[in-house]
Amino acid sequence: xxxxxxxxxxxxxxxxVYIESTGTxxxxxxxxxPLGDYFENYSDDLYYGEKTFEKAEREMSKIAIDSCLxxxxxxxxxxxxxxxxxxxxxxxxxxxxxxxxxxxxxGVYGACSTACLSMLNAATYVEHTSFKxxxxxxxxxNATAERQYRYPLEYGIQKKDMTTYTxxxxxxxxxxxxxxxxxxxxxxxxxxxxxxxxxxxxMGRAMVPCAYDTLHQHxxxxxxxxxxxxxxxxxxxxxxxxxxxxxxxxADGINLDNYDDCGCMLFDIANQEVFQGGSGCACSxxxxxxxxxxxxxxxxxxxVLILATGALLSPTSTQQKESIPCISHAISMxxx
Amino acid sequence: xxxxxxxxxxxxxxxxVYIESTGTxxxxxxxxxPLGDYFENYSDDLYYGEKTFEKAEREMSKIAIDSCLxxxxxxxxxxxxxxxxxxxxxxxxxxxxxxxxxxxxxGVYGACSTACLSMLNAATYVEHTSFKxxxxxxxxxNATAERQYRYPLEYGIQKKDMTTYTxxxxxxxxxxxxxxxxxxxxxxxxxxxxxxxxxxxxMGRAMVPCAYDTLHQHxxxxxxxxxxxxxxxxxxxxxxxxxxxxxxxxADGINLDNYDDCGCMLFDIANQEVFQGGSGCACSxxxxxxxxxxxxxxxxxxxVLILATGALLSPTSTQQKESIPCISHAISMxxx
Numbered sequence: 001x002x003x004x005x006x007x008x009x010x011x012x013x014x015x016x017v018y019i020e021s022t023g024t025x026x027x028x029x030x031x032x033x034p035l036g037d038y039f040e041n042y043s044d045d046l047y048y049g050e051k052t053f054e055k056a057e058r059e060m061s062k063i064a065i066d067s068c069l070x071x072x073x074x075x076x077x078x079x080x081x082x083x084x085x086x087x088x089x090x091x092x093x094x095x096x097x098x099x100x101x102x103x104x105x106x107g108v109y110g111a112c113s114t115a116c117l118s119m120l121n122a123a124t125y126v127e128h129t130s131f132k133x134x135x136x137x138x139x140x141x142n143a144t145a146e147r148q149y150r151y152p153l154e155y156g157i158q159k160k161d162m163t164t165y166t167x168x169x170x171x172x173x174x175x176x177x178x179x180x181x182x183x184x185x186x187x188x189x190x191x192x193x194x195x196x197x198x199x200x201x202x203m204g205r206a207m208v209p210c211a212y213d214t215l216h217q218h219x220x221x222x223x224x225x226x227x228x229x230x231x232x233x234x235x236x237x238x239x240x241x242x243x244x245x246x247x248x249x250x251a252d253g254i255n256l257d258n259y260d261d262c263g264c265m266l267f268d269i270a271n272q273e274v275f276q277g278g279s280g281c282a283c284s285x286x287x288x289x290x291x292x293x294x295x296x297x298x299x300x301x302x303x304v305l306i307l308a309t310g311a312l313l314s315p316t317s318t319q320q321k322e323s324i325p326c327i328s329h330a331i332s333m334x335x336x
Numbered sequence: 337x338x339x340x341x342x343x344x345x346x347x348x349x350x351x352x353v354y355i356e357s358t359g360t361x362x363x364x365x366x367x368x369x370p371l372g373d374y375f376e377n378y379s380d381d382l383y384y385g386e387k388t389f390e391k392a393e394r395e396m397s398k399i400a401i402d403s404c405l406x407x408x409x410x411x412x413x414x415x416x417x418x419x420x421x422x423x424x425x426x427x428x429x430x431x432x433x434x435x436x437x438x439x440x441x442x443g444v445y446g447a448c449s450t451a452c453l454s455m456l457n458a459a460t461y462v463e464h465t466s467f468k469x470x471x472x473x474x475x476x477x478n479a480t481a482e483r484q485y486r487y488p489l490e491y492g493i494q495k496k497d498m499t500t501y502t503x504x505x506x507x508x509x510x511x512x513x514x515x516x517x518x519x520x521x522x523x524x525x526x527x528x529x530x531x532x533x534x535x536x537x538x539m540g541r542a543m544v545p546c547a548y549d550t551l552h553q554h555x556x557x558x559x560x561x562x563x564x565x566x567x568x569x570x571x572x573x574x575x576x577x578x579x580x581x582x583x584x585x586x587a588d589g590i591n592l593d594n595y596d597d598c599g600c601m602l603f604d605i606a607n608q609e610v611f612q613g614g615s616g617c618a619c620s621x622x623x624x625x626x627x628x629x630x631x632x633x634x635x636x637x638x639x640v641l642i643l644a645t646g647a648l649l650s651p652t653s654t655q656q657k658e659s660i661p662c663i664s665h666a667i668s669m670x671x672x
Binding site for chain 1: 388421424427432434441442444453457461463466525527653663
């Protein structure tokens with residue numbers, strides 16, 4: 001597989017976009033995972049006291065947002081713009097939360113790449129427009145996603161081995177032009193890539209080509225190498241996809257030693273029932289905002305590249321025997 | 337109803353964003369409508385030679401895009417960025433088309449407000465970033481939308497009187513920093529507004545408050561009056577919603593004489609079976625790109641405000657007895 005990175009530039013550089021705060025909320029299995037201590041809000045079950053899983057997902061988002069704002073003594077009134085998206089049809093998880101925010105709102109959809117997609121849009125507005133304090137959030141919920149994309153959890157259907165587990169939770173990030181110790185330095189906007197993979201139970205491997213393309217594109221655009229980063233993470237390629245990405249880069253003469261996958265970091269794959277790792281919009285958002293951002297603040301990491309990955313299929317496209325288009329957007333977080 | 341426009345600015349001003357070209361494709365009933373002659377591509381049926389309605393929607397989009405580019409001798413290689421969205425779950429109409437474009441891609445979702453949402457994002461990138469030629473497109477298809485949101489057409493279910501008819505087609509617009517005779521001058525980003533309306537068969541009236549809010553917001557932000565526009569159009573408020581919006585403004589002491597609704601313009605409501613008018617992402621896109629843009633080019637209109645409106649419900653949220661959050665984004669097209 002040769003680099004398919006086109007000659008077009010796909011990378012934005014930001015001079016004045018800083019992370020002001022982040023907030024997270026996770027479900028029970030994410031809290032029990034290896035990064036559990038990094039998430040400040042959690043629920044012991046998937047209902048979180050609500051009558052429906054959908055309402056639970058919204059409440060989780062509200063708390064992640066409020067938590068993000070309260071840390072820096074901000075309120076909804078301080079927000080100039082909100083950018084958000086999620087996995088649910090018609091972005092209802094995000095839209096129903098946004099109605100309380102009383103702020104201009106942009107809905108984005110990139111499946112599990114939505115964390116980086118919402119961040120890169122938020123960063124563009126902070127850098128260039130009068131919207132100087134912009135909130136981005138994204139959520140997923142295992143039970144709402146399973147019901148929508150596959151089967152309701154209550155069916156107890158046996159899952160395929162190659163599948164991943166949709167993470168439950170919400171990650172929220174507040175960007176502004178006010179100098180802090182971590183900034184959003186670059187964003188690479190991904191292309192929709194489809195290599196005709198059709199197994200909806202193996203989205204991890206289906207998403208490898210888009211992560212491969214965006215990482216090459218990012219490095220080419222900035223004339224950087226993988227060694228310019230302390231850590232590179234993909235969104236949710238699964239244990240298998242992660243190894244394939246490493247092999248592809250190895251074939252290009254590049255060792256991805258400083259690389260991991262958010263879905264493999266969020267869970268203890270050997271001991272938690274998550275099949276080949278975590279996925280869902282919340283997966284890379286939680287790992288990035290809850291775990292990597294504090295490490296950057298503490299200067300334990302200095303430059304991190306997040307390649308959130310999304311499989312742009314729908315149940316209808318799967319039933320119609322269509323392939324799985326995928327996309328990966330990248331964000332570089334750097335210590336100031 | 338007093339103006340709920342917040343004190344926050346929600347309006348972007350562009351100095352260097354021009355319309356380079358537009359392209360349209362419509363279905364049979366749109367072609368037969370009063371604006372039919374303005375649409376350069378059409379199909380005599382909803383299948384357009386494809387096996388599924390979903391594939392037909394994609395083919396329609398491809399032709400609208402190619403038509404837009406061919407008019408100005410552009411190819412996919414000339415595109416720096418693409419912004420698109422549609423009504424189908426997981427934006428599959430847009431995403432499956434994007435895989436052929438080999439260009440950085442941003443997916444947005446604002447239900448039927450997506451025409452303005454994609455345009456305002458495209459304009460922001462043209463104005464401020466190195467992405468100087470940006471394509472936006474949006475589509476809807478009566479049969480794919482009915483199947484997804486309500487019942488498959490094949491059921492022949494009786495529709496409620498207050499409903500609107502989802503337009504079939506795609507509108508595509510190419511924005512760049514290259515001077516032309518029509519520019520995108522301003523965009524107002526809407527807030528998610530929910531006044532607890534719950535009738536999913538009456539989305540026209542549900543969307544009135546968001547159109548009302550965004551229009552007031554736009555005028556306040558720019559210190560303009562409705563008389564600064566030759567024409568103001570909303571997306572798809574239905575015959576009823578259109579009259580309510582006029583009444584609300586009348587109560588504020590403002591006569592909306594220079595106002596119409598894209599859904600009421602696209603069809604001959606008295607003689608076509610479209611209930612209370614057109615709707616769908618394509619509705620405001622087709623009227624704006626196919627009909628209003630040429631009138632601006634010919635200087636028959638000089639300044640037009642397009643308020644695309646979106647009902648952010650999902651079948652799941654309706655089944656769960658939730659209300660209908662709505663949003664309206666505005667774009668001002670002006671003769672140079």
